[in-house]
Amino acid sequence: MTVSTERIQDRAATVTRRRALALTSVFGLLGAGVVAGLSNLLFFRPRVTYGEPSRFRIGKPEAFPLGTRLPMTRQRVTIIRTAAGIAAISNTCTHLGCVVATTDVGFACPCHGSRFDPDGSVLGGPAPRPLSWFELSLSPNGEVEVDTSKPVPQGSYLKV
Amino acid sequence: MTTSTNPGFVTNLLQLPRNAWRSLFRNPLPSSDLGRSQTSFSNFFLHIHPVKTHVNTLRPTYTLGLGMAALSLFVVLVITGMLLMFYYVPSVEQAHNRMLDLRGTVAFGSLLRNMHRWSAHGMVAVVFLHLCRVFFTGSYKAPREFNWVLGVVLLLLTFFLSFTGYLLPWDQLAYWAITVGTAIAGYAPFVGEQMRFVLLGDRIVGQEALIRFYVLHVAVLPAVLTTLIAVHFWRIRKDGGLSRPEDSNFPESQPAYPQAIAAKLEGLAPLAKTQKTKTFGVLGMVRGPFSKIGNTPDNTVYSWPNLFLGELFCFAVTVLGVLVVSLLFAAPLEAPADPTHPPNPSKAPWYFLGLQEMVSYSAFWGGIGIPTLMVLGLILLPYLDRSPKGVGVWFSRERLLAVTLFILFVLTNLVLIIIGTFFRGPNWSLVLPW
Numbered sequence: 001m002t003v004s005t006e007r008i009q010d011r012a013a014t015v016t017r018r019r020a021l022a023l024t025s026v027f028g029l030l031g032a033g034v035v036a037g038l039s040n041l042l043f044f045r046p047r048v049t050y051g052e053p054s055r056f057r058i059g060k061p062e063a064f065p066l067g068t069r070l071p072m073t074r075q076r077v078t079i080i081r082t083a084a085g086i087a088a089i090s091n092t093c094t095h096l097g098c099v100v101a102t103t104d105v106g107f108a109c110p111c112h113g114s115r116f117d118p119d120g121s122v123l124g125g126p127a128p129r130p131l132s133w134f135e136l137s138l139s140p141n142g143e144v145e146v147d148t149s150k151p152v153p154q155g156s157y158l159k160v
Numbered sequence: 161m162t163t164s165t166n167p168g169f170v171t172n173l174l175q176l177p178r179n180a181w182r183s184l185f186r187n188p189l190p191s192s193d194l195g196r197s198q199t200s201f202s203n204f205f206l207h208i209h210p211v212k213t214h215v216n217t218l219r220p221t222y223t224l225g226l227g228m229a230a231l232s233l234f235v236v237l238v239i240t241g242m243l244l245m246f247y248y249v250p251s252v253e254q255a256h257n258r259m260l261d262l263r264g265t266v267a268f269g270s271l272l273r274n275m276h277r278w279s280a281h282g283m284v285a286v287v288f289l290h291l292c293r294v295f296f297t298g299s300y301k302a303p304r305e306f307n308w309v310l311g312v313v314l315l316l317l318t319f320f321l322s323f324t325g326y327l328l329p330w331d332q333l334a335y336w337a338i339t340v341g342t343a344i345a346g347y348a349p350f351v352g353e354q355m356r357f358v359l360l361g362d363r364i365v366g367q368e369a370l371i372r373f374y375v376l377h378v379a380v381l382p383a384v385l386t387t388l389i390a391v392h393f394w395r396i397r398k399d400g401g402l403s404r405p406e407d408s409n410f411p412e413s414q415p416a417y418p419q420a421i422a423a424k425l426e427g428l429a430p431l432a433k434t435q436k437t438k439t440f441g442v443l444g445m446v447r448g449p450f451s452k453i454g455n456t457p458d459n460t461v462y463s464w465p466n467l468f469l470g471e472l473f474c475f476a477v478t479v480l481g482v483l484v485v486s487l488l489f490a491a492p493l494e495a496p497a498d499p500t501h502p503p504n505p506s507k508a509p510w511y512f513l514g515l516q517e518m519v520s521y522s523a524f525w526g527g528i529g530i531p532t533l534m535v536l537g538l539i540l541l542p543y544l545d546r547s548p549k550g551v552g553v554w555f556s557r558e559r560l561l562a563v564t565l566f567i568l569f570v571l572t573n574l575v576l577i578i579i580g581t582f583f584r585g586p587n588w589s590l591v592l593p594w
């Protein structure tokens with residue numbers, strides 16, 4: 001019994017075709033998987049948040065006379081007014097995210113005992129960084145707007 | 161062959177219960193070795209086990225039943241969890257009220273919640289103890305390396321499942337434990353803050369975090385865990401059953417071969433004594449070119465009833481333990497979550513308190529560096545310690561160094577957790593618990 005060359009070539013052609021289909025499928029699915037994975041990263045990172053807005057207006061500058069230290073518990077910032085201007089200091093402890101309380105000498109975290117001076121610099125405790133300062137701007141209607149998504153260097157005041 | 165006649169409708173009706181029963185259970189309860197050997201073939205739920213089990217596997221002092229106890233707790237958690245889902249609403253307005261309803265108005269609500277809570281804590285502890293057992297008996301060594309890796313992954317998943325469930329009651333304990341716990345994750349270099357933001361869906365713990373943790377807790381993680389548990393069990397069988405001492409296959413009382421054949425094989429390689437030259441069908445082969453039939457020295461017993469009864473007993477004891485604890489101790493429920501007033505001190509769940517204790521010394525090393533090294537060390541362990549000695553024996557003297565190091569590792573974690581749990585008071589200062 002002989003096998004014709006034609007048949008062998010047929011067979012070779014079939015195997016190549018099968019191989020091509022398999023490779024296309026495998027790499028196609030791999031590519032789709034990578035794209036899907038990356039898309040999921042975007043999907044899970046919300047573009048808007050539904051909790052407290054990161055930008056909010058706190059009122060006209062005149063509402064904050066010299067020497068003001070006003071903790072806003074819901075927004076987790078403390079508004080301070082000095083001769084240099086107005087500033088917003090974060091109330092979120094840089095250690096493990098607890099809310100710091102305002103004290104006579106600055107801020108103190110009730111969770112793990114970090115202490116901060118009135119500018120938010122670390123005085124003691126486990127906190128690794130000073131409290132953040134947030135960017136302030138004057139909105140068109142003359143009110144001061146805080147943006148807690150934009151940290152600024154310590155000592156950045158909004159001149160008023 | 162006689163031609164069968166239709167017995168008639170009335171007869172069919174009369175025989176219906178018996179015929180229905182027989183169609184459901186094809187074989188009667190086994191009364192012979194043949195019947196016992198068929199249990200694994202004829203029953204879907206029993207075919208998880210081989211027909212015969214090595215006697216070492218059945219020694220309670222060898223396994224302590226910890227793997228089975230972990231599975232039992234997972235079963236209890238799935239059942240009670242599904243029941244709790246019927247009343248729970250993952251919303252910041254309703255979640256805490258639903259907890260109060262479970263306690264006040266839902267029949268058996270408190271019991272179910274207690275069972276779920278205590279089983280969850282128990283599962284974390286039992287899975288870790290199971291890991292210790294596997295280490296101290298050297299069971300992670302070849303060919304079981306990958307099943308150890310799977311086990312470590314299962315431990316991490318158990319942590320994550322427990323952690324995501326921790327938030328759901330939406331009380332002060334839950335809220336600040338998750339705030340602190342996710343803040344630890346935020347210390348990871350480069351990706352930490354992003355990871356925390358994606359996990360919480362917001363900058364602080366709120367409604368987004370609640371729904372995310374809920375979906376992870378009731379759908380994603382249980383599905384992943386169930387799949388990996390199945391693979392974990394499958395690999396036990398493919399790796400040749402539970403580990404055992406090397407010589408336990410060749411008890412002198414039960415020679416693999418009759419003396420006559422053994423005498424003829426004298427002088428050949430030791431292995432050849434246990435192998436016939438004839439091969440059997442595919443069913444007879446599990447590993448290697450030789451059939452196991454008649455070739456393995458028979459130090460095994462039928463899985464039915466020996467193994468199944470052992471497991472049933474383990475399951476019963478676990479359920480009993482959960483029930484007793486749940487009837488005696490109520491799961492804690494504090495005041496509703498108040499994002500503006502953290503309790504003093506705020507603590508992560510107990511199994512992360514070792515981390516939190518380390519974080520209070522160094523944020524990066526305590527929260528990320530050391531835990532990563534610990535997990536990496538655990539995963540790589542079977543590939544680093546490849547000495548085949550001391551498998552199947554508790555605290556083998558041949559593994560003195562490894563055993564000592566692991567005991568130190570366990571004790572360090574335990575001491576840190578105990579300090580974090582009992583000796584840390586307001587402002588995270590050292591206090592005496594009494």
